[in-house]
Amino acid sequence: MSSTPQRSGQLIPDRLAVIHREMLQLVALAVIAVAAFFLTRAVAINNRESSLRTAAEWYRRGEQELESGRIDDAIAAFRRANVKSRNNKVYSVALARSLTIKGDRDSARAILLTLRESAPEDASINLQLARIARDRQDVTEALRFYHDALYAPWPPDATEARRRVRLELIQFLLTHGQTSDAQSELLAASADSPDDVTHHLELAQLFGAAGDHEGALSQYERALRLAPDNEEALAGAGQAAFHLARYALAQRYLNRTRADGTDVRSTREVVDLILSRDPLAPRIGTAERKHRLTENVAYATQRFAACVAQSPAGSADDLSLQNEAGALAARLKTPQPIDQDIIEAGADSIDRIEHVVVERCGPATPIDRALLLIGRQHGGESR
Amino acid sequence: MSAPATPRQLRLRENQLFLVLAILVGVLAGLSAVLFSVSIEQVSRRLFGLAPSRARLFLIPPMVSVATGILLAKVFPDARGSGVPQTESAYHLAGGQIPARVPIGKFITGVLCIGSGHSMGREGPSVQIGAGLASTIGRWLQVPPQRVRELVPVGAAGALAAAFNTPVAAVLFALEEIIGDMNASLIGSTVVASVASVIVERSILGNEPLFHVPPYRLVHPAELIAYAGLGICGGFVSLLFSKGLLAARRLFRSLPAGSRILQPAIGGLIIGGLLIVSPAVMGVGYEYVDQALNGGLLLKTMLLLCFLKLGATIVSYASGNAGGIFAPSLYIGAMAGGAAGMLVHRFAPFSTADPGAYALVGMGTLFAGIIRAPMTSVFMIFEITQDYQILVPLMVANMLSFVISRRFQAVPLYHALLHQDGIHLPSPATQASPAARTARDLMRTDLVYLDPQMPLNLAIQGITDRRGAYVVGARDQFIAAVTREQLERWHVSAPNDQLGSLVKELPSIHVHPDHPLDIVVDRLSQSEGVLPVVSRTDAHRVEGIVTPDSILVGRDRQRGLGDRVRE
Numbered sequence: 034m035s036s037t038p039q040r041s042g043q044l045i046p047d048r049l050a051v052i053h054r055e056m057l058q059l060v061a062l063a064v065i066a067v068a069a070f071f072l073t074r075a076v077a078i079n080n081r082e083s084s085l086r087t088a089a090e091w092y093r094r095g096e097q098e099l100e101s102g103r104i105d106d107a108i109a110a111f112r113r114a115n116v117k118s119r120n121n122k123v124y125s126v127a128l129a130r131s132l133t134i135k136g137d138r139d140s141a142r143a144i145l146l147t148l149r150e151s152a153p154e155d156a157s158i159n160l161q162l163a164r165i166a167r168d169r170q171d172v173t174e175a176l177r178f179y180h181d182a183l184y185a186p187w188p189p190d191a192t193e194a195r196r197r198v199r200l201e202l203i204q205f206l207l208t209h210g211q212t213s214d215a216q217s218e219l220l221a222a223s224a225d226s227p228d229d230v231t232h233h234l235e236l237a238q239l240f241g242a243a244g245d246h247e248g249a250l251s252q253y254e255r256a257l258r259l260a261p262d263n264e265e266a267l268a269g270a271g272q273a274a275f276h277l278a279r280y281a282l283a284q285r286y287l288n289r290t291r292a293d294g295t296d297v298r299s300t301r302e303v304v305d306l307i308l309s310r311d312p313l314a315p316r317i318g319t320a321e322r323k324h325r326l327t328e329n330v331a332y333a334t335q336r337f338a339a340c341v342a343q344s345p346a347g348s349a350d351d352l353s354l355q356n357e358a359g360a361l362a363a364r365l366k367t368p369q370p371i372d373q374d375i376i377e378a379g380a381d382s383i384d385r386i387e388h389v390v391v392e393r394c395g396p397a398t399p400i401d402r403a404l405l406l407i408g409r410q411h412g413g414e415s416r
Numbered sequence: 417m418s419a420p421a422t423p424r425q426l427r428l429r430e431n432q433l434f435l436v437l438a439i440l441v442g443v444l445a446g447l448s449a450v451l452f453s454v455s456i457e458q459v460s461r462r463l464f465g466l467a468p469s470r471a472r473l474f475l476i477p478p479m480v481s482v483a484t485g486i487l488l489a490k491v492f493p494d495a496r497g498s499g500v501p502q503t504e505s506a507y508h509l510a511g512g513q514i515p516a517r518v519p520i521g522k523f524i525t526g527v528l529c530i531g532s533g534h535s536m537g538r539e540g541p542s543v544q545i546g547a548g549l550a551s552t553i554g555r556w557l558q559v560p561p562q563r564v565r566e567l568v569p570v571g572a573a574g575a576l577a578a579a580f581n582t583p584v585a586a587v588l589f590a591l592e593e594i595i596g597d598m599n600a601s602l603i604g605s606t607v608v609a610s611v612a613s614v615i616v617e618r619s620i621l622g623n624e625p626l627f628h629v630p631p632y633r634l635v636h637p638a639e640l641i642a643y644a645g646l647g648i649c650g651g652f653v654s655l656l657f658s659k660g661l662l663a664a665r666r667l668f669r670s671l672p673a674g675s676r677i678l679q680p681a682i683g684g685l686i687i688g689g690l691l692i693v694s695p696a697v698m699g700v701g702y703e704y705v706d707q708a709l710n711g712g713l714l715l716k717t718m719l720l721l722c723f724l725k726l727g728a729t730i731v732s733y734a735s736g737n738a739g740g741i742f743a744p745s746l747y748i749g750a751m752a753g754g755a756a757g758m759l760v761h762r763f764a765p766f767s768t769a770d771p772g773a774y775a776l777v778g779m780g781t782l783f784a785g786i787i788r789a790p791m792t793s794v795f796m797i798f799e800i801t802q803d804y805q806i807l808v809p810l811m812v813a814n815m816l817s818f819v820i821s822r823r824f825q826a827v828p829l830y831h832a833l834l835h836q837d838g839i840h841l842p843s844p845a846t847q848a849s850p851a852a853r854t855a856r857d858l859m860r861t862d863l864v865y866l867d868p869q870m871p872l873n874l875a876i877q878g879i880t881d882r883r884g885a886y887v888v889g890a891r892d893q894f895i896a897a898v899t900r901e902q903l904e905r906w907h908v909s910a911p912n913d914q915l916g917s918l919v920k921e922l923p924s925i926h927v928h929p930d931h932p933l934d935i936v937v938d939r940l941s942q943s944e945g946v947l948p949v950v951s952r953t954d955a956h957r958v959e960g961i962v963t964p965d966s967i968l969v970g971r972d973r974q975r976g977l978g979d980r981v982r983e
Contacts, residue, residue: 055433058557062440069447070616073454077620080454083461090466112712116703119628140711143630143770 088118092127099131107131122148122155129161138165156185160198172209179205196225200235207242215243223252230256230263237269246276268292275300278410280307299399306403312376313411319370326379327365329407332400333386334358340394354389357382377411384408434563438570438605439612441553445546445574446613450620452523452545453538453579459531460699473533473695474688480532481684481737484525488736489677492521497733498537498740499526499544501830501839503572504594508841509952512551512565519548525738533691533698534684535728539579540740546575547594566602569594573606574613581626583607583614585796592789593830596843626702626800629709632773633805639768640812642760646753646774647781647813651820653752654785657726657745658821658829664734665836676736683735690728696721697728700743708754708775709801715758718775722751741829745786746779753778773809776801780810781817788828790818838955842930855936856929858970859949859960863887868895868916872907875915879903885946885963888919894958896922897948928952929959936962 095110111128118124125148132141145162152158163178179202187195199222206215219240226232237252253270256263271286287301308314312326337358341351361379365371387404391397397405463476488496494515499522506514526541550571554564569590577586590606591598634640668679690697696704704721707713713721729744757774776797783793793814798807825832831841864886866875879886879900886903889895896919906918925939926948940947940962951957 055557059433059436059440062437062444062553062557066440066443066447069444069451070620073447073451074620076451076458077454080457083458087461087466108712112707113703116706119624139770143711147628147630 084117088114088116088121088124091117092124095127095131099127099134104131104135108135122152122158126157126161129165133161133165133168138169141165154181154185156182156187156191156195156198159185163202167205175205176202192225196222196232200239203239203243207239212243215239216245216248219243219245219248223248228255228259230260230266233259234263234265234269237266237273241269241273241276246273249273250277262289264290264292268294268297271304272296272300275304278406280304284308302399303402303406306399307406307410310400310403311407311410312380313407322376323365323371326371326376326383327362329383329404330358330362330365330379333383333390333404334362336390336394336401337386340390343394351389354382354386358386380408380411434559434566434605435608437553437557437559437567438608441546441550441567441571442574442577442609442612443616444549444553445571445609446578446616448519448523448545448549449542449575449578449613450617452526452542455523455527456531456538456699459527460533463532464698468695470692473691473698477533477687477691478681478684480528481534481680481735482678484528484532484737485677485680487521487525487528488680488738492517492525494518495521495525495544495738496736497738497833498540498742498830499542499547499738500540500593500740501834503544503547503568504596504830504841505834505839505953506547506551507565507568507594508596509839511561512554512568514544514548514551514568516548516552519545519552522548522738529680529732529737530699530739532684534687534732534737534739535690535697535699535701535725535744536732536737536739537741537743537745538700538739539576539742541738542575542579543572543594543740546571546573550574566605569602570605570609574609577610577613578617580796580800581614581617581621581624582796582799583610585792585799586610586613588795589789589792592792593787596841598791625802627706627709629776629801629803630770630772631805632769632776632803634809635769636767640809642756642768643774643777643809643813644816646756646777647816648820649752649756650749650778650781650813651785651817653722653726653748654745654782654817654821655824657730657748657782657786658825658832660726661730661733661741661829662832662836664730665833668734668736669836679735680737683731683737686731686735687728690724690731694721694724697725701725701747702743705747705750705775705779708750709772711754711770711772713751713754715755718751718755718758722748722755725751741786742783745782749779749782750775751778752782773806776803776806777810777813781813784814785817785821786829788818788821788830790814793818835955838953840928840952840955842928842952853933853970854929855927855931855947855949855962856959857973858933858936858967859929859962860885860966860969861960863891863958863961865890866898866915868914868919870915871912872903872915872918873911876903876907883963883965885961887948887958887961888915889958892954892957894948894950894956895919896924897946897958897961898922899945899963902944926950927962933967937967940964940967 091110091114095107095114098104098107098110108128108131111124111131114124115121115128125144129141129144129148132138132144142162142165145158145165149155149158149162159178159182163175163182166175166178179198182198183195183202199218203215203218203222206212206218219236222239223236226236233252233256237249237256240246240248240252250270250273253266253273256266257270260266267286267290271283271290274280274283274286283300284304287297287304290297310325310329312322312329337354341355361382364375365379383404384407387401387408391401391405463480464472468476494502495518502518503514506512522541522544526538526545530536530538547568548571550567551564554567559567572594573586573590576589577583580586587603587606587610588598591603595602671679704713708718725744725747729741729748732739733741754771754775756778757769757771760768760774761771780793780797783796784790787793794807794811797810798804827835834841860883864879864881864883866879866886866888868888870878884900885897886900887894887897895916898919906913910918922944923942925943927936927939928951929949930952936947945963947962948958949960949962951959
């Protein structure tokens with residue numbers, strides 16, 4: 034390598050010395066390279082730590098800005114945190130979250146999808162993606178990401194957070210009319226729900242919204258076992274029992290509550306009416322049955338007559354119903370005792386008249402509602 | 417005792433040792449690039465902190481530039497600017513000789529300039545530092561001069577590979593830009609150095625691409641039209657940058673020589689003002705490029721940053737600070753591309769990619785238009801982002817930008833910057849083969865100099881030499897070369913005019929000593945019968961003149977030499 038002139042086939046006297054020098058120089062260069070490597074590495078590590086500290090500071094500022102409602106500043110801060118510490122998932126998720134709040138869902142989604150490539154089973158990333166899909170009304174994608182989030186490995190201390198995600202999913206399912214899926218999730222949610230009034234009430238409401246009043250009643254009752262005077266639980270249990278046509282139970286709960294909301298009041302009124310006007314109720318005497326039936330027939334006939342007068346359609350069905358009601362009223366006026374068949378036929382007629390009245394001349398009065406529910410309870414609806 | 421080594425064995429051993437040397441140079445160049453980059457970050461963090469005040473933003477660039485101005489004027493005069501043209505000049509014209517103070521000076525001044533907020537890149541200086549280290553090591557090891565020269569692109573490739581984490585692009589850059597020949601025999605050693613450098617860099621910083629980019633793809637074939645439009649826009653923005661930079665540098669160079677020490681500070685003052693308007697133009701600015709690539713900037717912001725960065729880089733560079741234009745070209749390209757992408761996406765949201773894809777392609781177009789290394793630009797963007805999908809649009813846009821830039825500015829920016837310094841690099845088209853006759857072999861060196869202040873009639877009277885061709889000016893203050901016929905023709909119309917004012921009208925046709933015979937003859941035919949031969953490193957120094965007679969004499973001389981060799 035030296036520039037010393039060489040001649041063909043001839044060993045130059047100082048060749049060994051030259052080789053020796055070159056080797057020494059190369060070794061020295063290698064030693065310098067190794068030393069430079071460790072020096073550079075130390076400086077780079079120090080720089081990296083500084084960058085991470087800076088990133089953490091930007092993240093902290095971003096959180097503060099987010100809390101103060103300054104979304105743009107928060108986004109800028111989170112972006113800087115991300116640049117300074119590229120692989121920090123927390124910073125990326127925070128950025129995506131703030132972008133979502135700002136309404137820039139596409140950017141947020143892009144960030145999260147990139148993150149998800151390296152961590153497909155990350156609960157927080159999947160949850161953010163699910164929320165973005167939810168906001169974009171993309172039901173399929175939202176369900177996929179919600180499920181991925183739910184069945185991702187969660188840290189042991191995040192049970193409550195996971196439960197919240199499930200409740201969020203249930204809300205989402207209910208919003209989109211997927212009640213059977215919502216009920217399945219509710220069953221899972223109730224299985225891992227802590228025995229706590231708030232949680233039972235929350236679940237009970239969701240059961241109710243999903244149309245599972247049995248589940249709702251069960252949750253309200255569990256709440257009442259823990260807090261017997263809880264107004265919300267009493268009202269909810271009363272309503273659930275009412276939906277289940279367990280009117281006596283509903284009355285018990287509703288009578289215990291001091292809640293006086295419109296719903297509770299009207300339900301209570303209807304429940305009282307049902308229990309006081311049901312001619313087929315158990316454990317009442319024949320005279321009472323006759324009395325109730327007479328009263329119901331009189332009310333239905335009067336409502337029907339008023340309705341026909343109000344909108345005289347004059348169809349053959351109207352006439353037939355009128356005749357049927359008249360015949361029943363005449364039969365009830367006789368002092369003879371009435372048998373079960375007549376009571377059932379009477380209840381059936383009242384149910385049919387009430388249906389016509391409510392359909393044609395609604396809205397239904399509390400008595401109308403009570404009579405219809407009595408009819409439904411005893412098989413009127415199936416007819 | 418071992419048998420005597422044959423020349424073949426010695427050559428083999430020399431090649432093996434050169435390979436080992438290339439690895440070591442690659443490692444050291446890579447380490448220098450990493451250290452340079454990290455040092456810039458540290459200095460910037462210490463000078464500006466997390467959220468600098470307006471006063472700090474305004475004052476730090478000029479204050480630091482006062483110090484760098486003194487260093488650049490008094491201690492490290494070779495450390496101004498990018499470092500890439502200087503490296504090319506050292507490779508082509510100085511036999512690869514780069515003094516040891518150059519990499520040291522470039523490191524110190526580069527860190528201070530870029531760290532103090534000047535809008536410049538770290539890659540160009542890294543190239544010069546790597547090349548300088550390689551040259552210094554070569555001389556220390558007393559390798560043959562040709563090997564010292566060969567180490568320069570090896571060191572440059574190693575440094576660039578580490579600076580960008582782009583081993584392939586670094587090799588291409590060394591071949592395309594530094595050597596100027598894609599078929600160069602040095603490809604093996606540059607590859608080895610580049611790989612060694614990247615291994616070292618990744619072992620320290622990890623294998624992270626320079627930018628994190630979501631996967632982009634060509635959404636619809638018709639989108640190529642939009643990318644072509646971006647390429648055309650990129651070409652014109654590149655032109656704006658190149659011409660603006662050259663004009664601003666010419667302006668700074670026209671200021672009195674005594675002001676050179678203060679010029680970086682003047683630039684610093686302007687940069688300070690710009691930083692108050694937008695701190696985003698500070699330094700290398702890759703974090704904002706990252707944001708543009710990820711769709712994190714608004715249209716208005718990107719347009720503003722595109723032009724602010726363009727202006728800031730021109731000021732920083734033209735005022736004589738130390739720093740490169742790689743990073744600014746990527747920055748400007750990302751902003752211009754991102755803005756174009758946002759507009760395109762607004763008109764056709766479903767058949768076009770996200771604006772980030774356009775920012776990515778925009779980076780390549782500006783790089784291709786400004787640096788004029790189209791292959792390097794394509795591979796660099798590909799390696800930086802590690803995204804294969806965007807390659808076709810990138811190639812289309814880059815090529816258009818390159819063509820437009822070349823059409824409206826024939827001389828590439830790096831070469832034009834050297835021209836301003838009086839240095840003319842040989843182009844591949846004008847390079848002579850080793851066996852060919854060059855202007856050096858054909859020129860006359862016994863020159864007769866005429867004083868440009870002298871009236872023409874006195875000049876003619878004073879000429880005693882009868883060979884018929886003369887130089888106006890002096891050896892180091894060359895103005896023009898004239899023939900006796902020209903002088904006599906002018907004498908008829910303006911006998912009392914000064915010679916200097918008459919020759920101003922002459923076209924500046926000249927050759928350099930390494931120009932081959934065909935170019936010499938071609939240019940001589942365009943001249944009035946005399947062709948000056950000027951130095952490549954100083955356009956005002958005349959090495960000789962070529963006339964038809966001198967060509968014949970040179971040919972005879974060469975023929976005689978050949979005959980003697982044959983005998």
